[in-house]
Amino acid sequence: MHDTAASRDSVSLALAGSGGAGVMTAGNLLLEAAALAGYCAIMTRTSGPQIRGGEAAAMLRIATFPTDGQDDRVDVLAAIDWQNVQRFAAELPLAAGSVILGDPEQGQVPEVFARSGAQQAQVPLRKLAKGIADGWPNMVALGVLAGLVGLPAEALERALRRSMKKKGLEAGLAAAKLGMAQAAGLPSYALRPAQPRAGQWLVTGNEAAGYGALHAGVRFVAAYPITPATELLEWLPPAIVKVGGAMVQAEDELASINMILGASYGGVPSLTATSGPGLALMTESIGLGVAAEIPIVVVDVMRTGPSTGIATKAEQADLNIALYGMHGDAPHVVLAPNSLADCANATAWAVQIAESLQVPAIVLSDQYFGQARGVVEAPVLPQTIFPRNRATGSDTYKRYAITESGVSPMAIPGTRGTTYTADGLEHNERGLPSSQAADHLAQVEKRARKLAQFDPGEDWATVEGEGDTAILTFGSCTGPAREALARARADGAQARLVSVRLLSPAQPERLKRALQGVKRVLVVEQNHGGQFLRYLRADCELQCETHSLRRPGPLPFRPAEILAALGRLRRRAA
Amino acid sequence: MNAPLQAAPLTAKEFKSDYKPVWCPGCGDYSVLAAVTKALANLALRPENVAVVSGIGCSSRIPAYTSCYGFHGVHGRSLPAATGLKVARPDLTVLVASGDGDGYSIGGNHFLHACRRNIDLTYIVMDNHVYGMTKGQPSPTTEPDWSSKLAPGGTGLREFHPLVIALASGANFIARAFSGDPNGTAALIEQAVRHPGFSFVEVLSPCVTFRPEQRAWKERARPAPVGPTDDPARAARRLMTDDGFNIGVLYQGKRAPYGVPVAAKHAAPESLAAGFALKEVGA
Amino acid sequence: MTRKRPQPKGAYADFMARAYAMELEAVERYAQFAEQLDSHNNRDVAEMFRKLSKVEALHAKRILEEMGWPSVPALPVAFAWETPEAPETAPFESLHYLMQPWHALEIALQCEVQAQRYFEEIAAGKAPKQVREAAAEMAEEEREHVKLIRDWMKKVPKPPADWDRDPDPPRMSE
Structure with missing residues (x-):
């Protein structure tokens, strides 16, 4: 299908080049211009292993409808130069309808892209830039791309004025204008016009998670730098100080998890953020949070594993360690945001649950959400900060009193008459060490009861649509799954989407209701072993025909793959 | 007159809980417990304003034996837990209790960084040159030729020198005490608590069960011949050359304790969303 | 709540406050020893330390009565013993979980001897007369205790050479 002028609802662009070419700067400006013009947009990035000077690509999707997933293919691949860009071939799928824009000075389009059948066009980026004092090729490329997708020149100018320093602004504006003029002679990928909307955010998932945490009352953060969670840690220091909190950079993850346990024991809601290797180091101490009933939140921005894996790419393979990584019976909370904006809601919710149940909560974000920058509807967060169940002075204070709900009042240091020792050793109701079978049983049951009795309401999952076929997924697979279902519906097929946000405690009854009348489910997840599928089988007793669509990272699912899998399911059923 | 009644300082006994220690009779840690409670009484503190944080091991059992707020965490991580607590709650007096295994082996890295960070904590390490809770294995401070089941004939490894390490890493107060x-010991702990920043008190505390020969430490421990210095170079020479039995304050630095940036006025979290909003600059 | 503590004034009151502190520390230490041995299932010796604690408590009480102090006196400023602890306080390291009553008495004997010497030195020193007289009186009392404990030791069995033998190895607890 060939798009006519201004008929598109979505376009995917990639701008590649070597370090120093400024592809990320141009990508960010394009994202802002799209946002200011009223489009939804998301930008992800890929780069070589070099810290400076390596090949890189900014990948944008701009759409008239809300989405934070990737489309099936890249419509426009523009390169400032082609050095090693072929390494990104798998991440930049092209097709016959795509166009490849190159600078004739930079030589041939690499074979791996050329053989896609995409149309090729040339724009002398460098030469054009040279014609402007202080002109840069990336700014010319920015103008070309903005022109190709039909962004209003005024939106592009506003984006540049908003983000560029005074020095270079005039040259940037001139270069962008020149680039935009070049677009006229190129194939059009123009989007339907959009109306600027109020209440939109331009944010990364990592920033959104940090915001959600502070909004929900987190006032202490300790963390150790790790890709791809670092942006969250870098966003926090000025922000947490503004709201009256404090942050410490720890010497390692063993330290950061114990720092937040100490701070939360002191009565201050606390959080750390990490990725798989850090989570692995933290698990022993998360168990301490379970045993001593200290609320903490750990945001795991998942990357490809095991070991160091691919630090800059997403995978949903930390589900097992998040759910089952701890020794002993260690009931705790595991949540997964299912959109970029949901990184804020899910993290805020994690803080609330942790504080109300006095339990550790793990938030499974991933590199895709964490490092993608997107235009999103500003999330609506709960206005009240959940108050921890605090103890007041008493002569007979029992920190770990057996209660019906399993939650017992927690004394905060400084309170007279309620001193106790928070202990990772098994203990009795008073908190004194005990190796008695009866105390162990009572405390194990108490800790399990807190979670078993927790009522998550409707927030446990996002449930959409009708029909006897359902996609069951979580996290960043939700966007492409939703888009696949929308296409299926457009073809007249009905199907449901169940995207689980609360993974632990598992909600088998709610899942059963959500799947009422469903005959077939397709479980979609981004890992090799089918961790989500196994979890569903073990903890949720799926009672319908179950199919699995899974593959490891780092490539994100694209809607067409999921749609094809749904099609296979239907054909088998027919 | 509405002036509040001034409560008399509590006695050392009032800083003890009614929970009885599991330590072997004769253990030096009983004496350290007595010293800690005495120091807290002398400092005229109240138990609810003191937190005692520990890891795992014989020494780390101390928190529950006090009437203070206690935190008995995982092995080796007492310093990070105490760091988080003190940063989040600077109003509390935070003591950290550890041993030579918990503090110098599994928790060694945190020791370095706690010294560097110089947060206002008092770190009391009960050093008996052996792992007691796991039945007598060599620790980082064990003599190289001390034979045990796990290291028959000795480890052959040179001993870790905690005081020198503390000095090199930036501890602001370094003292050695003897449980005998x-x-x-109480007086040294008291001084350590009063001294701003990270204060390190290494207490020689004999293990009568696995190292009964340490009863002879009594004959070797003696007051340090000279008073504390504030010159790290001099302190380094003294610490490198002493035989490990000089008791007293050995270094007293003047480094300002770690300060976390604090906002004069707290903003509402919603105000942070301004950074994400799609508004023009100056609009 | 306030607690009034008598502030000793003058050399005699200081001396008596010190003597009181000495007795009180001994009371507390023996009580702690009793608890330690209770926790280690050595009931006989725990009982012996409880008795010793009571004896010292009587002494302490007598000082309070003599001075007419309603409660624990504050210690003189810059108060310190010349020994690591008060002369009548048994060191923590003197215990053993398998110790026998005879050992407890041996510890007590050493403490009483030290206390006796402490008072004798003051009595023979340059303190004011009232203090020297009181110290002499207390030294005499301690001498009696030394004799009492020596007699007591004759009545309890002397431990065999292998009293600290334990056929089982120590246990691991964590």
Whole structure:
């Protein structure tokens, strides 16, 4: 299908080049211009292993409808130069309808892209830039791309004025204008016009998670730098100080998890953020949070594993360690945001649950959400900060009193008459060490009861649509799954989407209701072993025909793959 | 007159809980417990304003034996837990209790960084040169030729020198105490608490079960011949050359304790969303 | 709540406050020893330390009565013993979980001897007369205790050479 002028609802662009070419700067400006013009947009990035000077690509999707997933293919691949860009071939799928824009000075389009059948066009980026004092090729490329997708020149100018320093602004504006003029002679990928909307955010998932945490009352953060969670840690220091909190950079993850346990024991809601290797180091101490009933939140921005894996790419393979990584019976909370904006809601919710149940909560974000920058509807967060169940002075204070709900009042240091020792050793109701079978049983049951009795309401999952076929997924697979279902519906097929946000405690009854009348489910997840599928089988007793669509990272699912899998399911059923 | 009644300082006994220690009779840690409670009484503190944080091991059992707020965490991580607590709650007096295994082996890295960070904590390490809770294995401070089941004939490894490490890493107060002198130990702990920043008190605390020969430490421990210095170079020479039995304050630095940036006025979290909003600059 | 503590004034009151502190520390230490041995299932010796604690408590009480102090006196400023602890306080390291009553008495004997010497030195020193007289009186009392404990030791069995033998190895607890 060939798009006519201004008929598109979505376009995917990639701008590649070597370090120093400024592809990320141009990508960010394009994202802002799209946002200011009223489009939804998301930008992800890929780069070589070099810290400076390596090949890189900014990948944008701009759409008239809300989405934070990737489309099936890249419509426009523009390169400032082609050095090693072929390494990104798998991440930049092209097709016959795509166009490849190159600078004739930079030589041939690499074979791996050329053989896609995409149309090729040339724009002398460098030469054009040279014609402007202080002109840069990336700014010319920015103008070309903005022109190709039909962004209003005024939106592009506003984006540049908003983000560029005074020095270079005039040259940037001139270069962008020149680039935009070049677009006229190129194939059009123009989007339907959009109306600027109020209440939109331009944010990364990592920033959104940090915001959600502070909004929900987190006032202490300790963390150790790790890709791809670092942006969250870098966003926090000025922000947490503004709201009256404090942050410490720890010497390692063993330290950061114990720092937040100490701070939360002191009565201050606390959080750390990490990725798989850090989570692995933290698990022993998360168990301490379970045993001593200290609320903490750990945001795991998942990357490809095991070991160091691919630090800059997403995978949903930390589900097992998040759910089952701890020794002993260690009931705790595991949540997964299912959109970029949901990184804020899910993290805020994690803080609330942790504080109300006095339990550790793990938030499974991933590199895709964490490092993608997107235009999103500003999330609506709960206005009240959940108050921890605090103890007041008493002569007979029992920190770990057996209660019906399993939650017992927690004394905060400084309170007279309620001193106790928070202990990772098994203990009795008073908190004194005990190796008695009866105390162990009572405390194990108490800790399990807190979670078993927790009522998550409707927030446990996002449930959409009708029909006897359902996609069951979580996290960043939700966007492409939703888009696949929308296409299926457009073809007249009905199907449901169940995207689980609360993974632990598992909600088998709610899942059963959500799947009422469903005959077939397709479980979609981004890992090799089918961790989500196994979890569903073990903890949720799926009672319908179950199919699995899974593959490891780092490539994100694209809607067409999921749609094809749904099609296979239907054909088998027919 | 509405002036609040001034409560008399509590006695050392009032800083003890009614929970009884599991330590072997004769253990130096009993004496350290007595010294800690005495120091807290002398400092005229109240148990609810003191937190005692520990890891795992014989020494780390101390928190529950006090009437203070206690935190008995995982092995080796007492310093990070105490760091988080003190940063989040600077109003509390935070003591950290550890041993040579918990503090110098599994928790060694945190020791370095706690010294560097110089947060206002008092770190009391009960050093008996052996792992007691796991039945007598060599620790980082064990003599190289001390034979045990796990290291028959000895480890052959040179001993870790905690005081020198503390100095090199930036600790602001370094003292050595001996459990055979509970009053002296109490006085050193008291000084350590009063000294701003990270204060390190290494207490020689014999293990009568696995190292009964340490009863002879009594004959070797003696007051340090000279008073504390504030010159790290001099302190380094003294610490490198002493035989490990000089008791007293050995270094007293002047480094300002770690300060976390604090906002004069707290903003509402919603105000942070301004950074994400799609508004023009100046609009 | 306030608690009034008598502030000793003058050399005699200081001396008596010190003597009181000495007795009180001994009371507390023996009580702690009793608890330690209770926790280690050595009931006989725990009982012996409880008795010793009571004896010292009587002494302490007598000082309070003599001075007419309603409660624990504050200690003189810059108060310190010349020994690591008060002369009558048994060191923590003197215990053993398998110790026998005879050992407890041996510890007590050493403490009483030290206390006796402490008072004798003051009595023979340059303190004011009232203090020297009181110290002499207390030294005499301690001498009696030394004799009492020596007699007591004759009545309890002397431990065999292998009293600290334990056929089982120590246990691991964590």
